[in-house]
Amino acid sequence: MIIKHSEKIASPQIIKDSFKQLGYICSDDIAMSVYLACQLQKPILIEGPPGVGKTELAKKTSEYLNTPLIRMQCYEGLDEAKALYEWKYGKQLLYTQLLKDQLGDVMRGAKGLDESVTRLHQFGDIFYSEQFLEPRPLLQALKEKDGAILLIDEIDKADQEFEAFLLELLSDYQVSIPEMGTIKAESKPIVILTSNNTRELGDALKRRCLHLYIPFPDPKLEQEIISVQVPEMDASLRSDMVKFISELRELSLKKVPAVSESIDWAKALLLLNVNELDHNWIKQTLNLLLKFQEDIEVVEPEIHQLLQKMKRP
Ligand SMILES: Nc1ncnc2c1ncn2[C@@H]1O[C@H](COP(=O)(O)OP(=O)(O)OP(=O)(O)O)[C@@H](O)[C@H]1O
Ligand SMILES: [Mg+2]
Known part of the structure; x- marks a missing residue:
């Protein structure tokens, strides 16, 4: 893995620039984590709220390194038979x-x-x-001759027993099959685990991984994300919508909008030929940003004030 990709992962900056060309904007922390994970051959555990680009980061890493993505979606009751x-x-x-x-x-x-x-x-x-033997995702990843990106998505949804079972794989890149013995990775995969923090993960798992927390992006980063995802959007409208979304994230809501909602909103505003954000447009498209009726009811009466706040320098 390391030899094959050495030039592509020569520095965090190269990763940042290349991912941008693929439509993914990395913060400094993200670029550094991907760089270290590849160079040190350590798994990354990505935590953060929903919709901030955790899964997408694994997909883009696979695309960039031209390496197969093997995805294991975790859920309650997931066991060795389904995973290994x-x-x-x-x-x-x-x-x-x-x-x-x-x-x-x-x-x-x-x-x-x-x-x-x-x-x-x-x-x-x-x-x-x-x-x-029918290999399931974990074994498939170990058997890939030229390495793979192994995405263990939403590990917090799996039970603690499953988390414990992963430890051998995460530290030694090997698994034990009682009837056959130990199977070692042909080429160590890059392992990316994601979690939405629905439960606290164990120390043993955390210790084996590099930790990356992806928060909601700051306005500058979010504008950059929207500009690569919805390039046709006018810069001043983009700036206004990002300011409005940051204001929403300050409110006490059941679910504040994430990056995925920002992108959907930008696409909708573009489709509707909106030139400037006003009370009416916001009201009509609020359901793209907020997914709970009770949140919409909280925000609707505040739109006017939020717009005022947003326009302040
Ligand atoms: N930094 C980014 N650059 C470009 N696009 C991004 C970025 N962050 C998020 N997105 C976009 O936001 C959407 C949601 O991302 P993703 O599905 O990876 O979120 P997630 O963190 O895995 O969410 P969940 O926890 O709900 O699974 C994707 O369409 C992705 O393209
Ligand atoms: Mg995800």
Whole structure:
């Protein structure tokens, strides 16, 4: 991985510039974390509110390094079988049927029970070999010869047991399969974990990762994001909408708008040919920014005041 990508990840600045060309704006912290994760071969744990570009960062890293993205979406009840591997039971059964006739040949001439059991055992081992193994995302990532980006998305949704199970993979880039032994990465993947903080993650997991917190972007960064995502938008309208969104984020709402909402709003304002933000346009498009009716009811009576505040230098 390191040798193949050494030029592409030679500095945080190169990462920043290249990701921008792909439509992703990195803050200094983001660029530094990607740089360190690639160079030190350490997983990154990205935390932050929804919609600030955590998942997108993994996608862009994969696109930039031209390396496959292997994504594992976490959920409650996710277990090893779904994450690591499963035995192909159907195939095992089919082969058992087909080989049944050969059983006589295998056992022929066996002396005593011990020898019969040994022969049967060898026969059985075939069914727990690579050909009967169905790799799931974690194993797929370890088996990629030229490395991969392994996105373990929303790890906070998985149970604590699953988090503990990940520790071996995160520190040694290997997993243990009882029937086959330890499987080591062919080429260490770049591992990106994301979390929305729905529960506190364990210290052991945190210790194994570089930690990156992506907050809501500051107005300058958010303007840059909108300018790459919605380039046709007029600069002064863009500046106004970013100011308005920052004001909204100061309010005590159930869910304040994230970057994804800013981008949707920018696209909608462009589509509606809005030249200047006014009370009416804001009122009509507020549902693009706020996803709870109770938040809309809080903000609607405040629009006038927020506009005044926004216009202050
Ligand atoms: N820095 C950025 N540069 C460009 N686009 C961004 C940036 N941050 C967020 N976006 C855009 O915002 C949208 C949401 O991003 P993403 O899905 O990665 O958020 P998330 O943090 O993973 O959210 P969630 O926690 O809900 O999964 C994407 O369409 C992405 O393109
Ligand atoms: Mg996400």
